[in-house]
Amino acid sequence: GAVVSQHPSRVICKSGTSVKIECRSLDFQATTMFWYRQFPKQSLMLMATSNEGSKATYEQGVEKDKFLINHASLTLSTLTVTSAHPEDSSFYICSAIGSGPRVITDTQYFGPGTRLTVL
Amino acid sequence: QKEVEQDPGPLSVPEGAIVSLNCTYSNSAFQYFMWYRQYSRKGPELLMYTYSSGNKEDGRFTAQVDKSSKYISLFIRDSQPSDSATYLCAMSDILTGGGNKLTFGTGTQLKVEL
Numbered sequence: 001g002a003v004v005s006q007h008p009s010r011v012i013c014k015s016g017t018s019v020k021i022e023c024r025s026l027d028f029q030a031t032t033m034f035w036y037r038q039f040p041k042q043s044l045m046l047m048a049t050s051n052e053g054s055k056a057t058y059e060q061g062v063e064k065d066k067f068l069i070n071h072a073s074l075t076l077s078t079l080t081v082t083s084a085h086p087e088d089s090s091f092y093i094c095s096a097i098g099s100g101p102r103v104i105t106d107t108q109y110f111g112p113g114t115r116l117t118v119l
Numbered sequence: 120q121k122e123v124e125q126d127p128g129p130l131s132v133p134e135g136a137i138v139s140l141n142c143t144y145s146n147s148a149f150q151y152f153m154w155y156r157q158y159s160r161k162g163p164e165l166l167m168y169t170y171s172s173g174n175k176e177d178g179r180f181t182a183q184v185d186k187s188s189k190y191i192s193l194f195i196r197d198s199q200p201s202d203s204a205t206y207l208c209a210m211s212d213i214l215t216g217g218g219n220k221l222t223f224g225t226g227t228q229l230k231v232e233l
Contacts, residue, residue, distance in 0.1 A: 006162075032219070041127065043207065043223040044163070093162050097219065108221060110155070110162035 002028050002103045004096050006111035013084055014119055021079045021114045023094030028103050030096035033077040035069060038091040038113075050077055074098070084118045091115050122146050125208055125224030134233055138195040142208035142224045145189065149210040149222075152184050154193045157205045157226065166206075167193065198231045205229070 003026040013019050023033060032051050036044040048064075050056040050071035058064045068080040077096075081088055092115075095108040103109065125142045132138055140154075151170055155163035167182040169175050169191075175182045181194040191210075195202055205226040211219055 001165075004162075041225075043225040046220065049220065091160075095162075104165075104168060106151075106219065107153075107165060107168055109165065112162045113160070115160065 002096075002098070002100070002109040004030075004094065004109050004111040006094055006114050008114060009112060010115045010117075012117045012119065015085055016083055018080055018082045019084055019116060021081075021092055021094075021116075023077045023079070023096070023111050025075045025096045025098060025109075028096075028098045028100035028109075029074040030077070030098040031074065032097045033071055034095045034097075034108060035067070035077075035079050036093045036095070038093060044093060047079075081116065084116070086118045089116055089118045122222050123208065123210065123224045126227055127225050129228040129230055131230045131232060132198055134198060134200060134231055136198050136231070138198050138202070138229060138231075140193040140195075140206050140208075140227050140229070142191050142210075143189055144191075144210060144222075146210075146212060146222070147186075147189070148212035149189075151211045152182070152191050153209040153221070154180075154182055155207040155209060157207055159204075163207055200231050200233060203230045 005024045007022045035047045038044050047062045048056045048058045050069050056069035071077040093113040095110045123144045154167040157163040172184045172186045179196045183192040205228045207226040208224040209221040
């Protein structure tokens, strides 16, 4: 099936620093990518939706200046957490929708997630 | 009331048992229904995808959708220890279509014991 990767898988940073997380579709072209946040024992909360070459659409309550999303190509989206604070510590997961022989149309394929810990 | 309700469990069953996982929802516009499996500290993996009402079978897994009751189920036959994971239901409405803008349940933690 379709494969989505994320890098890094785990990151620890100091409060006030910025962290970039990459999301890549490895064997298909991702026209749309999604970024989620998941707290322990809770469901996935959609943060933003990004389409290749255009600005991301953020969900209500998500600060777009804090969570910068760039979808520069059909295989790569990045999420940058700026001026991170301990309350930003969470599990960040991306997903992608796209086209290709390995994908089901309009189905989200998820990356393995990135665990962010802000000290 | 949440749009999608799912019992968080944990649900513990013996190996070989039939497992029934369920979600209820309130938004009648939901047309696309999915089940994802998520192992600890990993991203969700798509198990089943169903459009509108009906049943769908794939190996040991069967997904059922009853739109009149706003109720969906995932059945796992001959459960194995490797099925131990959190199972998330997800759905989207006819306006956004397909997998766009999914609404997730909280997930049910399943443990299959030897």
